[in-house]
Amino acid sequence: MDRRVRKTRERLFEALIGLLKEKNFERITLQEIAERADVNRGTVYLHFEDKFDLLNRCIETYLQQLNDSCRSANAAEAPEVFMLRTFEYLESRFEIYSVLLRGDSLPAFRVRLSELLRQGVEEQFDRSVRDERVNREIAVQFVTTAMAGLLEWWIVRSMPYPAAEMVRQLAILLQDHGLYGSGEPPQQTRPAAERR
Structure with missing residues (x-):
């Protein structure tokens, strides 16, 4: 896996874990994950289909x-x-x-x-x-x-x-x-x- 891709995914996983400390998965939006990871929402969709795919990969x-x-x-x-x-x-x-x-x-x-x-x-x-x-x-x-x-x-x-x-x-x-x-x-x- 390309190093930049790996780093982006790591940031998204860390963002998701951080949000899961604060609230239930059902209440977390992709926009919140993107903001926490400091990427735009389109970047999330380049790597994952939706938040469920992100959770499964995490x-x-x-x-x-x-x-x-x-x-x-x-x-x-x-x-x-x-x-x-x-x-x-x-x-x-x-x-x-x-x-x-x-x-x-x-x-x-x-x-x-x-x-x-x-x-x-x-x-x-x-x-x-x-x-x-x-x-x-x-x-x-x-x-x-x-x-x-x-x-x-x-x-x-x-x-x-x-x-x-x-x-x-x-x-x-x-x-x-x-x-x-x-x-x-x-x-x-x-x-x-x-x-x-």
Whole structure:
């Protein structure tokens, strides 16, 4: 993508996120988005069909950034490393993801986030779960739902615990259900006061 096009889209996404902090998506107009991004309305239409297309692309972009930042090409990577990277990435971009999760009018973000989590859970399950009593489909649904709910709770509550503590607790819970390796969960590495 051309650098100028990418920059314009980033400004439009940032404008949309800023407006979503202030009001529901239904009440936001394309004119307001254009003004906030300091572009004319015609520029918005050069990149997006309408505000719904802009929202969908915004969600896709931020989820892709989350995916790109948290996934690893290393198949032998321990699950807690992947989980910690995910929590830390969300922690570092709290403003964006809190808006996308808190918006009552943005269920699409929650659905897509769950699907992204499901893919990661499936990969980790296939690498690390060896208990034949555990049904893969049920376990993946259980862990995906738990992680999505936990991430949403953590973000909506303004991240009351540091990322490392969240991962440590999650690892303990998964271990108790036979869905995590037998190694020790990671230790808390930094106090809550040092977050963000």
